[in-house]
Amino acid sequence: MRARMIVGSVELDLVFDDTETARAVYGALPLESGFNVWGDEFYFEVPVVMELDPTATTSVKVGDIGYWPPGSALAIFFGPTPMSTGHDPVPASEVNIVGRIEGDSALLKKVKDSASIKIEKS
Numbered sequence: 705m706r707a708r709m710i711v712g713s714v715e716l717d718l719v720f721d722d723t724e725t726a727r728a729v730y731g732a733l734p735l736e737s738g739f740n741v742w743g744d745e746f747y748f749e750v751p752v753v754m755e756l757d758p759t760a761t762t763s764v765k766v767g768d769i770g771y772w773p774p775g776s777a778l779a780i781f782f783g784p785t786p787m788s789t790g791h792d793p794v795p796a797s798e799v800n801i802v803g804r805i806e807g808d809s810a811l812l813k814k815v816k817d818s819a820s821i822k823i824e825k826s
Contacts, residue, residue, distance in 0.1 A: 705730045709780070709805070710822045711739075711746070712815035717806040717826065718769065725754045725771050726802035729778060734824035741816050744783025745793055748821060749776050760798040766791070767809040770799025778802075780821075782809040 705720035707730065720726045732751050739748040744766075753776055764770060770779040772795065779799055787794040 705803075706826045707733060707823055708826045710824075711812060711820075712818035714811045714815050716809065716811065718803055718823065719806055720769075720803035721759070721801065723757060723759055723800070723802065725752075725757050725759070725800040728752045728754055729771055729802050730825070734822065735778075736820055736822040738819060739821045742796070743785035743788065743793070744813060745779055745781050745785050745795070746812065746816075746821060747772065747775070747777045747779040750778045752776060754800065756798055757800045759801040761801065762795055762798055764793050764795060764799065764801070766793060767805040768793075768801055769803040769805065770795060771802050772797070772799045778823075780805070780809075780812070782812040
């Protein structure tokens with residue numbers, strides 16, 4: 705399941721995993737929303753309600769995409785978060801891993817002040 709994410713002037717390809725949560729998020733596409741910034745993480749509410757699944761973890765990598773059940777939110781990780789002690793992002797609590805960014809996710813650091821994020825099937 706492939707998608708494209710557009711934030712400001714940055715466009716990146718995404719690949720969604722074959723899990724129940726990932727299929728639910730992918731099925732909700734296209735999405736366009738304002739977003740919150742938490743360190744080098746964007747997160748925003750999506751119209752999907754899921755519980756933690758077998759992929760749930762607090763161990764994420766740069767470029768991972770997670771679904772955060774407490775906020776029904778998608779989290780895009782592209783660098784350290786306020787909970788990080790190193791270079792890897794650390795979510796506020798467990799997220800279900802639903803996919804990843806293909807390409808240079810560090811480009812998102814340049815568009816933190818953008819008004820919206822758009823994710824559409826490709």
